[in-house]
Structures are given as structure tokens and as C-alpha cells.
Amino acid sequence: MRDLEIDGIGMTSRRTRERLIQRLMDQGIQSGKVLDAIRTIPRHLFLDEALAHRAYEDTALPIGHNQTLSQPYIVAKMTEVLLARGELNKVLEIGTGSGYQTAVLASLVARVCSVERIRPLQEKAQQRLSRLSLNNVRLRHTDGGMGWPEESPFDGIIVTAAPGEIPAALLSQLSPEGGRLVIPVGGHNFQDLVLVTRNGDEYQRKVLEAVRFVPLLAGVIR
Numbered sequence: 311m312r313d314l315e316i317d318g319i320g321m322t323s324r325r326t327r328e329r330l331i332q333r334l335m336d337q338g339i340q341s342g343k344v345l346d347a348i349r350t351i352p353r354h355l356f357l358d359e360a361l362a363h364r365a366y367e368d369t370a371l372p373i374g375h376n377q378t379l380s381q382p383y384i385v386a387k388m389t390e391v392l393l394a395r396g397e398l399n400k401v402l403e404i405g406t407g408s409g410y411q412t413a414v415l416a417s418l419v420a421r422v423c424s425v426e427r428i429r430p431l432q433e434k435a436q437q438r439l440s441r442l443s444l445n446n447v448r449l450r451h452t453d454g455g456m457g458w459p460e461e462s463p464f465d466g467i468i469v470t471a472a473p474g475e476i477p478a479a480l481l482s483q484l485s486p487e488g489g490r491l492v493i494p495v496g497g498h499n500f501q502d503l504v505l506v507t508r509n510g511d512e513y514q515r516k517v518l519e520a521v522r523f524v525p526l527l528a529g530v531i532r
């Protein structure tokens with residue numbers, strides 16, 4: 311990957327990035343690989359210029375269309391949980407949004423598939439990922455409640471918008487050999503971050519912590 315310091319906010323970003331990494335460690339993120347991915351991926355390139363100077367704050371930021379780029383802690387936490395049992399070959403993300411979480415995943419796993427229901431967000435994300443030469447990513451404009459059956463099974467699925475209930479299609483597209491789903495589940499204000507692990511026909515469910523995501527919505531926007 312090209313060093314993109316020059317494109318953005320210059321030398322200050324290196325220091326502010328280190329401060330963010332320290333903050334993530336203080337909050338309990340332990341995976342060196344995940345911390346390295348967050349250190350490397352230029353989050354400022356996934357935001358509009360007017361917000362780029364806030365890219366390394368540990369906060370969610372708006373990306374238009376009433377959607378948000380998740381807080382770095384949440385991106386780190388979900389990625390760490392997804393990868394906790396070792397390396398994954400193929401991962402599905404529901405809710406590409408800015409493409410930032412997609413980029414973090416793409417630097418850690420062999421293949422990433424990601425779906426987004428809002429076409430303009432998907433197109434912008436595609437441009438950013440291409441610019442970073444992250445070529446192990448496939449994006450699709452579709453309703454992620456259906457998953458991506460043609461690409462399944464997935465070793466991991468990460469959902470970055472919250473449904474009231476876990477969509478059955480996602481469970482069925484998990485690899486039967488330890489496939490892992492990380493998903494916020496619940497109402498509009500707060501949800502539980504849930505890890506589901508599949509072994510054969512058994513689905514083990516573990517609640518991790520309280521989170522706040524935008525809702526998983528049905529249908530697509532062109």
C-alpha cells in the first residue's frame with residue numbers, strides 16, 4: 311500500500327494516529343494485528359474533507375445519507391472478535407458504508423465481500439478501496455439481509471447495522487466449521503453486540519457488550 315500521509319493531514323496524523331492506538335489499547339484491544347491495521351489504514355480518506363481532521367478521534371462520524379462511520383474502538387473490537395480463533399480466509403461484511411471497516415478487514419484476511427444498500431455510498435467506497443490498492447475486496451449493491459449466497463460459506467460475517475433479530479440467511483451462510491458472526495442485535499437506541507459461532511448445525515451465541523448502531527434496513531436505494 312502507498313504511504314498516504316502526503317494526501318491528507320500530513321505529519322500531525324502520525325502522532326494523532328498513535329494517540330488513537332494508545333486509546334484503543336487502554337480500552338482493552340489487545341490484538342497487535344488489529345492495532346497495526348488501524349495504524350496503517352488512513353481513516354481520513356474515508357471521510358469528507360470537512361471532517362477529515364477528526365478522523366483519528368475515537369468517535370463515530372457522519373458519512374451522509376443519515377449513516378455513520380463507526381467509532382474506531384467498535385471497528386477494532388468487532389475485528390478482534392472476528393479473528394480471535396485465528397486467520398480467516400473469506401469474510402462477508404454487511405453495510406460497506408464508507409468502506410473503512412472493509413479496508414481494515416482487507417488488510418487482515420485473504421478475501422472480503424461487502425454489501426451496501428445505498429448505491430452512492432457503495433460507489434464512493436469502491437473508489438477509496440481501489441485508490442488504496444486493496445484488490446482482495448468485492449463490493450455489491452444489495453440488501454444485506456439476504457447475505458451473499460453465491461459467495462458463501464464465509465469463515466466470518468460482520469454486520470455494521472443493527473437488525474431486531476439475526477437474519478436466518480446470515481446464519482446459513484456461515485461456515486459449518488467454526489464460522490463466526492459478529493452482529494449488533496436489538497432496538498433503535500441500543501443493541502447487544504453478539505458473537506455467534508457455528509459448528510455443524512449448532513449455533514452458540516454470546517453477548518459481548520452494549521453498542522449503538524444505525525438500523526439494518528430492507529430494500530435498496532439507487
Ligand code: SAH
Pocket residue numbers: 373377378379380404405406407408409410411412425426427428431452453454455470471524525526527528529
Ligand atoms: N462499516 C461502515 C459502517 C457504515 S454504517 C463503515 O465502516 O463506514 C452502516 C451501513 O449499513 C450504512 O451504510 C447503511 O446504508 C448500511 N445498511 C443498512 N442496512 C443495510 C442492508 N440491509 N444491506 C446492506 N447495507 C445496509
